[in-house]
Amino acid sequence: MARVQQNKSNSKKPNNKAPQKEVAKKQDLAKQSPKREPSKNEILFFRLGLSIVVLTIITVAIIFTIQFFMNENEEVGPFDDYQHLTGSDLQNLTFNDGFGSYGDFTYFSDLEDYEEMYEAIMSNAYIYIYFYKSSELNTEVEELIKSLDLDGKAFFFIDLDLYGEAIFANQTIAHLNLDQARTHMLLTFDVDGDNPQTFRVDYVTSQIKITLNNLK
Template identity: 30%
Template sequence: MSQAQSKKQSNKETNMRQRPLSKGERLLMRVGVAVILITVAIIVTIVVIATLDNEEEVVLPLENYTHIVSSDLTYIIGDNGSGSFGDFTYFQTDDEKDLAIHSILMSSDAQNPLYILLYRSSDLEDTILTFFTDNEETLLLENVLLLDLDDPINADVFSVQAVLSLGIPQASPQSLITFYVDYNEEKEAFFDTVWSDAINILKSLENLV
């Protein structure tokens, strides 16, 4: 090919690139872009649906019960330095949750002990979960407080002095503290045995139903 022919061919290709797209070409381009976008949207939708289907639904057991956190234990069962335990006035606030805890604490006495269940929501024994589920209506009216050991806010629970003094086993998925509160100055409040096995925990709680 001569230099003149080569230059002519180059100019022709340049003109082809620079010319505006025809109406038909623009339509084809729009259709192509739309097809690509629709394909991407379908793929994303399929991936999202598959991911949601594979995720296990997380249901927190016993969520309807009044729960406390590790820092609350100091004011419930901690030695207050005056020969007794706890400081229930700590819960006399405008907070709805604190008021619920305070109401339960003030309903406890030597005849109606306070029960505190420390449990792991991911590993709670089925018999205990079933008991709380089947008797929820009754137990919600009793002096029962729960603390979920799996909640990150309770990560330091076994460093709380009130818990350490009771010798609660850290490896157990559940432990029940029975606290006899007595407002009679002639008698002192005291703790019953701390149970960590399901059989004795259920025996203790069956008195409430």
């Protein structure tokens, strides 16, 4: 009896399907546009914008540096918080009008930053002006003045280091009898007090302190 031997094929059917991931990847690549290099104009505009930003930062830094050193080196005067007068202010406040009275107070009525001064000279019977040299300050008088309540009083300051030369050369105010040799003086202008339209000057420290302690 013949024996028939059958061979079983162990080979598998070929898989004709491509992997899905690979197909998707190829599709994505196909959709992507080719990489474009920036044009010369775009590069130029970018560099220009960057330069403007850098220059702005540098400029701001320089300005702040200058302001810092200016404020650091700025000297603060002993009486900077008080009302100061110029040589021209003194003349308009005390000149002889030729009719028995002195000064033209209306001169100050419309001046900017003189509002408080104008109110003070119009509402007080006495006007006080302390002349001093900031380079040769009398510390006794400085401390006494700073201890006083001058709010509302017609009390003003003139730095002779700034205006002394012009003041002593001005013959219009020679009647005040200011002494050029003094480093400080206190002028009292009796506008409408015990001796109206008269002036008194204290030249020495002791007398200045007495007047300061008896301000009216």
